[in-house]
Amino acid sequence: MTGSPSTALRPKHPSARSLRGLADAFGFEVRGDLDALEVTGASLSSAAVEPGDLYVGVPGRNVHGAQFAGTARDRGAVAVLTDADGAVRAAEAAPGMPVLVAGDVRAALGDVAAWIHRTAENPATLFAVTGTNGKTSVVYLLYGILQQLGVVAGLTSTAERRIGDEAVTSSLTTPEASELHALLARMREVGVSAVGVEVSAQAVSRHRVDGLVFDVAGFTNLTHDHLDDYASMGEYYEAKRELFAPSRARRAVVTVDSEWGRRLADESPIPVTTLTTIAGVAADWHVAVGEQTATHTEFVLEGPGGRRIETSVPLLGWYMAANAALAIVMLVESGIDPDRIARVLERDGGLRAYIPGRAERVSGERGPLVYIDYGHTPDAFLQTLASMRRFVEGRIIMLFGADGDRDTTKRADMGAIAARGADIVVITDFHPRTEDPAAIRAALIAGARQAVPDREIHEVPDPRAAFRAALALAREGDAILYAGPGHEDYHEVNGVKIPYSARDDAREALREAGWLA
Ligand SMILES: CC(=O)N[C@H]1[C@@H](OP(=O)(O)OP(=O)(O)OC[C@H]2O[C@@H](n3ccc(=O)[nH]c3=O)[C@H](O)[C@@H]2O)O[C@H](CO)[C@@H](O)[C@@H]1O[C@H](C)C(=O)N[C@@H](C)C(=O)N[C@H](CCC(=O)O)C(=O)O
Numbered sequence: 001m002t003g004s005p006s007t008a009l010r011p012k013h014p015s016a017r018s019l020r021g022l023a024d025a026f027g028f029e030v031r032g033d034l035d036a037l038e039v040t041g042a043s044l045s046s047a048a049v050e051p052g053d054l055y056v057g058v059p060g061r062n063v064h065g066a067q068f069a070g071t072a073r074d075r076g077a078v079a080v081l082t083d084a085d086g087a088v089r090a091a092e093a094a095p096g097m098p099v100l101v102a103g104d105v106r107a108a109l110g111d112v113a114a115w116i117h118r119t120a121e122n123p124a125t126l127f128a129v130t131g132t133n134g135k136t137s138v139v140y141l142l143y144g145i146l147q148q149l150g151v152v153a154g155l156t157s158t159a160e161r162r163i164g165d166e167a168v169t170s171s172l173t174t175p176e177a178s179e180l181h182a183l184l185a186r187m188r189e190v191g192v193s194a195v196g197v198e199v200s201a202q203a204v205s206r207h208r209v210d211g212l213v214f215d216v217a218g219f220t221n222l223t224h225d226h227l228d229d230y231a232s233m234g235e236y237y238e239a240k241r242e243l244f245a246p247s248r249a250r251r252a253v254v255t256v257d258s259e260w261g262r263r264l265a266d267e268s269p270i271p272v273t274t275l276t277t278i279a280g281v282a283a284d285w286h287v288a289v290g291e292q293t294a295t296h297t298e299f300v301l302e303g304p305g306g307r308r309i310e311t312s313v314p315l316l317g318w319y320m321a322a323n324a325a326l327a328i329v330m331l332v333e334s335g336i337d338p339d340r341i342a343r344v345l346e347r348d349g350g351l352r353a354y355i356p357g358r359a360e361r362v363s364g365e366r367g368p369l370v371y372i373d374y375g376h377t378p379d380a381f382l383q384t385l386a387s388m389r390r391f392v393e394g395r396i397i398m399l400f401g402a403d404g405d406r407d408t409t410k411r412a413d414m415g416a417i418a419a420r421g422a423d424i425v426v427i428t429d430f431h432p433r434t435e436d437p438a439a440i441r442a443a444l445i446a447g448a449r450q451a452v453p454d455r456e457i458h459e460v461p462d463p464r465a466a467f468r469a470a471l472a473l474a475r476e477g478d479a480i481l482y483a484g485p486g487h488e489d490y491h492e493v494n495g496v497k498i499p500y501s502a503r504d505d506a507r508e509a510l511r512e513a514g515w516l517a
C-alpha cells in the first residue's frame with residue numbers, strides 16, 4: 001500500500017468534453033463565450049483546481065465560493081458554474097471568464113460531475129454504507145471480503161480513499177460530488193469493479209452523493225451525534241433515510257437492532273433485506289456473536305434457505321461481527337453467491353481486514369493492552385467498553401476528550417458512559433478548535449462526576465502527557481482505551497492542524513516505558 005498526503009484523486013486520462021455541450025445538456029444560462037472550450041474536471045475548491053476544470057462556486061456557510069473565481073482561473077479553470085449571486089461575484093473576481101448559471105449549484109453538481117467524468121457509463125458495483133457508527137468499518141470489511149474474493153475493489157471512508165492498493169488520506173467522510181466522481185473515474189481506469197462508499201448524513205443533505213445510483217445501500221444504526229447539524233434525531237434520521245430512495249439506491253440491507261432501523265425498513269420504498277444481532281427480532285438474516293477476544297470476534301450468520309456462514313473477524317467488539325455480517329449480506333444482495341463467500345472465508349480462516357484506528361491495538365505482548373479508537377459518540381463509548389469488559393482481566397483506563405465546535409449536547413453522556421464503564425477516566429483535549437478547551441474538559445468531567453461521583457478522574461490537557469499519565473497508572477492485565485483520535489494525524493487548535501498521531505505517540509510511550517521493543 002502506498003500512503004500519500006491528502007489529495008483528491010483524479011483520472012489520469014480524463015476525457016475532454018465540450019463546455020457548450022454541458023451547458024446545453026443541463027439548460028444552464030451562459031454568460032460569455034464557450035465556443036471551443038473543453039472541460040476535463042470539476043472542483044468546488046479554488047485551491048484544488050486543476051487545468052481544464054470547471055470551477056464550481058457554491059454559496060457556503062462562510063463565503064460564496066464564486067469570489068475565488070480569479071484564483072481558480074489562475075490555476076487553469078476554464079469557466080465557472082455558479083448561481084445568480086455567484087455570477088455577479090465571479091464577474092468581479094475574474095472579468096471575462098465564462099460563467100454558467102444554475103438555480104442551485106450544489107444540487108446540480110452531482111449530475112454535472114457524472115457527465116464530465118462519464119461515471120454512469122460502465123459503473124462499478126456501488127455499495128453505500130450509512131448510520132451513526134460503523135460506516136467506516138463496514139466499508140473496510142466490504143473491501144476486505146471483496147479482495148478475498150479476488151475482486152479489484154475501491155473504497156472511500158473517513159480514514160482513507162483506496163483504489164486497489166493505492167491509498168490517500170481523507171478529509172471529509174464523504175467527498176464532495178466533484179471529487180467522488182473523479183475518484184470513481186480513476187478507479188475505472190485501473191479496473192476497480194466494486195466500490196464501498198461511506199455516506200454521512202451531511203453528504204446526503206449536501207448533495208455529495210448525487211449523480212450516483214448505489215446497487216446496495218446498508219444501514220448500521222442511529223444514535224446520538226451531529227445534533228449541531230440536525231435539530232433533532234428525527235431530522236437526522238430523515239437525512240439518512242433519503243439515501244434509501246429509488247433515485248439513490250436499488251436495494252437496501254438494514255440492521256434492525258434498533259427502533260430507527262426497524263422504522264427505516266418499514267418506510268423504505270426500495271426492496272429491503274433485514275439483519276439483526278438480537279435473538280427473537282424478526283429479520284431475514286440473524287447474527288449470533290460467539291467468542292470475543294482481544295484480537296478476534298467469532299460469529300455465525302444465518303439467512304434464508306438455511307444459509308449459514310460461521311466465521312470470525314480480526315477485530316474487537318460484538319459490533320464488528322454485526323458490521324461484518326452487514327458487509328456479507330450487502331455482497332449477497334449485490335448478486336454474489338453466499339456459498340462462495342462462505343468457502344473463501346473458510347479457506348482464509350475468517351475475514352481479513354485492517355481498519356486504521358478502529359479499536360486498533362498498538363500494544364505488544366507485554367504490558368497493558370492499549371487500543372486507539374475513533375469512537376466519539378456516547379454509543380461508541382458504551383459498545384467498546386462493554387466489549388472490552390469481556391476479556392480485560394484488570395482495570396480499564398479510558399482516555400478521551402471531545403470535539404470543539406461540534407455537537408456539544410453529547411458531552412455529558414460521553415463523560416457519564418466513560419465513568420460508568422471504565423475504572424479510571426483520563427480527560428484530555430481533542431480538537432478544541434475555536435472553543436475554550438478547559439470548558440470542554442469541564443463539561444466531560446461534570447457528566448462523569450454526576451454519573452459516578454467517586455470515579456477516579458484525571459484531567460491532563462496535553463494529549464501526549466495524558467497518554468503517559470494513563471500508561472503510568474496501568475499495570476500488566478489492565479487496558480487503556482484511548483477513544484477519539486483513531487487514524488487521525490493531527491490535532492486541531494484554533495484553525496491550525498498540529499501534527500499528532502495518537503497511534504504513533506502511544507507506541508513511542510510504550511517503548512519509553514519498556515513495554516514495546
Ligand atoms: C458544514 C459543512 O459540511 N461544510 C462543508 C462546506 O463548507 P461551507 O459550505 O461552509 O463552505 P465555505 O467555507 O463557506 O466555502 C464556500 C465554498 O468556497 C470554497 N472556497 C473557500 C475558500 C477558498 O479560499 N476557496 C474556495 O474555493 C469552498 O471550497 C466552498 O466550496 O463545504 C466545504 C467544501 O467542500 C466543506 O469543507 C465543509 O465541510 C466542513 C469542513 C465540515 O466540517 N463538514 C462536516 C460537518 C461534515 O461534512 N461531516 C460529515 C460527517 C462526518 C461524520 O460522520 O462524523 C462528512 O461527510 O465529513
Ligand SMILES: Nc1ncnc2c1ncn2[C@@H]1O[C@H](COP(=O)(O)OP(=O)(O)OP(=O)(O)O)[C@@H](O)[C@H]1O
Nearest residue numbers: 132133134135136137158319358373374375380383
Ligand atoms: N456497529 C456499531 N455499533 C456501535 N458502535 C460501533 C459500531 N461499529 C463501530 N462502532 C464504534 O464506533 C467507532 C467508529 O467506527 P467507524 O469509524 O466504523 O464508524 P463511522 O460511522 O465511520 O464513524 P464516522 O462517521 O465518525 O467516521 C468505532 O471505533 C467503535 O468504537
